[in-house]
Structure formats: C-alpha cells, structure tokens
Amino acid sequence: MTERSELLIDAAELGAALREEAGLPAHAPRTRVLDVRWTLPQPDGRPAYLAGHIPGAVYVDLEAELSGHGPATEGRHPLPDPASLTEAARRWGLGPDDRVVAYDGGGNFASARLWWLLRDSGFERVRLLDGALPAWVDAGLPLESGDVAPLPGSVALGSGRLPRLDLGEVAAFAQDHLLLDVRAAERYAGSEEPIDPRAGHVPAARNLPTGGNLDAGGFFLPAEALRERFTAAGALGAARVGAYCGSGITASHTLFALALAGGDGALFPGSWSQWSNHPSLPVATGPQP
Numbered sequence: 001m002t003e004r005s006e007l008l009i010d011a012a013e014l015g016a017a018l019r020e021e022a023g024l025p026a027h028a029p030r031t032r033v034l035d036v037r038w039t040l041p042q043p044d045g046r047p048a049y050l051a052g053h054i055p056g057a058v059y060v061d062l063e064a065e066l067s068g069h070g071p072a073t074e075g076r077h078p079l080p081d082p083a084s085l086t087e088a089a090r091r092w093g094l095g096p097d098d099r100v101v102a103y104d105g106g107g108n109f110a111s112a113r114l115w116w117l118l119r120d121s122g123f124e125r126v127r128l129l130d131g132a133l134p135a136w137v138d139a140g141l142p143l144e145s146g147d148v149a150p151l152p153g154s155v156a157l158g159s160g161r162l163p164r165l166d167l168g169e170v171a172a173f174a175q176d177h178l179l180l181d182v183r184a185a186e187r188y189a190g191s192e193e194p195i196d197p198r199a200g201h202v203p204a205a206r207n208l209p210t211g212g213n214l215d216a217g218g219f220f221l222p223a224e225a226l227r228e229r230f231t232a233a234g235a236l237g238a239a240r241v242g243a244y245c246g247s248g249i250t251a252s253h254t255l256f257a258l259a260l261a262g263g264d265g266a267l268f269p270g271s272w273s274q275w276s277n278h279p280s281l282p283v284a285t286g287p288q289p
Contacts, residue, residue, distance in 0.1 A: 075274035093150030
C-alpha cells in the first residue's frame with residue numbers, strides 16, 4: 001500500500017522544504033513546484049499564476065503541455081506523447097533526481113492529471129499539495145508574482161507504467177469489471193450535458209462523482225473515509241477498476257484518491273468526450289440503478 005506521505009504534502013511541510021533548499025546550486029536535485037491552474041470554464045490559468053503563485057513555482061499549461069492534440073474522435077484532452085511530455089518537463093526544469101509537488105487553484109482536480117502523467121511516465125517522486133493553493137494562502141505563506149523560468153532540465157520520460165483503457169476495450173470492461181463514471185450525477189444521468197455531443201453514460205458504468213474525494217475545505221478525505229467510500233462503490237476488492245470523466249482530467253483525481261485508499265485502477269483517457277463522439281457506440285441514460 002502506498003503511504004499517504006508519498007502522495008500528499010501539506011503546506012507547512014512544503015514551505016519548510018523550500019526554505020531548506022533555498023541555497024542549493026541551480027542544477028542540484030530539489031523540490032520542483034508546478035502550478036497547474038486550469039478549469040473547464042477558464043482553461044488558461046496563466047493570468048492567475050502571474051498574479052500570484054507559490055515562490056519558485058513554474059506554470060504548467062494543461063491544454064498545451066498535458067494534452068495531445070487530435071480529432072474530436074480522440075477526446076478533448078488525449079494524452080501527450082512521451083517526447084512532447086519530456087520537452088515540457090525539461091522546460092519546467094525537471095531533472096531525474098528532483099521531487100515534484102503540484103497544485104492548482106483548488107481541489108487538485110487539474111494537478112492530479114500531472115500526477116498521473118508523471119507516474120505513467122516512470123517519474124515516481126511526485127506529490128500533490130493537499131488543499132492546493134488555498135491551503136498555502138490560508139497557512140499565511142508567501143506568494144510571488146511574475147513568471148519563473150528555470151534552467152532547462154534533463155529528465156527523460158516514457159509512458160505505459162500505469163494501466164489505461166482504450167476505446168475498444170471500454171464496453172466489455174464495463175460489463176465484466178467495475179467502470180466508474182466520476183462526472184456529476186446529472187451528466188451521468190444525461191439530464192445535463194454542457195460540452196460533449198451526446199448526453200448519458202457508458203452502459204453498465206457506475207457513478208461516483210469526483211467531488212466526494214474531498215472534504216468541505218478542499219482537502220482529501222482521510223484514508224479510512226476514502227476506503228469506506230470506495231468499498232461502498234465496489235472499487236476496493238474488485239478484480240479490476242477503471243475510471244472516466246469528461247475528458248480524462250478529473251478521472252485522474254479519483255485514481256489518486258483510490259491510491260490514497262490503497263487501491264488502483266485504469267484510466268480511460270478519452271473518457272466521455274471520446275465515447276460520445278462515436279455515434280455507433282451505445283449510450284445509457286437515467287440515474288444509477
């Protein structure tokens with residue numbers, strides 16, 4: 001079982017680590033803080049980053065650097081190829097012996113995408129800042145404005161270290177195993193669909209909205225509470241678990257929470273935005289049975 005401290009760091013611990021590392025030479029292994037501010041209504045997080053971010057944090061553009069770019073039939077945020085991800089990570093200053101802490105504007109819904117991609121690439125020393133940027137601010141820790149441009153890093157990233165589901169596998173997987181749809185209940189039911197071409201869900205998928213991974217303050221639930229949540233959903237003890245969302249972003253959040261609970265699962269990267277762009281694929285509607 002992965003220890004919680006291997007996945008999460010709190011604001012006080014991160015602040016202490018950054019103060020301790022302040023005098024290190026430029027190329028010495030260090031904690032690289034990455035700011036992944038992104039939301040569906042406001043995908044460009046750079047203006048907010050420039051206005052104020054954790055000192056030394058480098059901005060990561062989810063749309064440009066954490067996503068591939070292809071036709072709609074591949075989904076809204078397909079995975080980047082390893083060469084593109086390596087190029088981006090070197091821009092962030094990432095070296096093979098560094099440690100990464102990622103955060104976003106709240107909830108870690110976007111920064112979990114970075115966690116999944118780095119772990120999938122073979123880079124394992126990556127944690128999320130619990131409570132994200134609001135936790136840092138609420139702890140009274142400083143912000144700085146403007147851009148941060150580190151010296152280029154030398155990391156080399158691969159892919160395929162974590163399980164994933166391709167479009168052609170999903171229908172059978174949902175029938176034979178547990179496929180979690182982590183979108184809001186109304187999108188799962190098909191009563192609301194703000195962005196993708198068809199409303200509803202993959203037949204036999206079960207709904208477990210991502211927001212339930214957090215408490216009211218935006219912190220991840222304690223491990224025992226997450227274990228209770230995933231056990232009730234059948235995700236702990238199931239032979240195989242998969243997860244999808246709208247476009248593969250917030251499903252990473254649920255897989256992160258599942259790891260905190262001691263489980264693991266496969267990501268369907270194309271998610272609903274890919275499935276719903278294929279008219280021949282079936283769609284189910286209505287609330288969860």
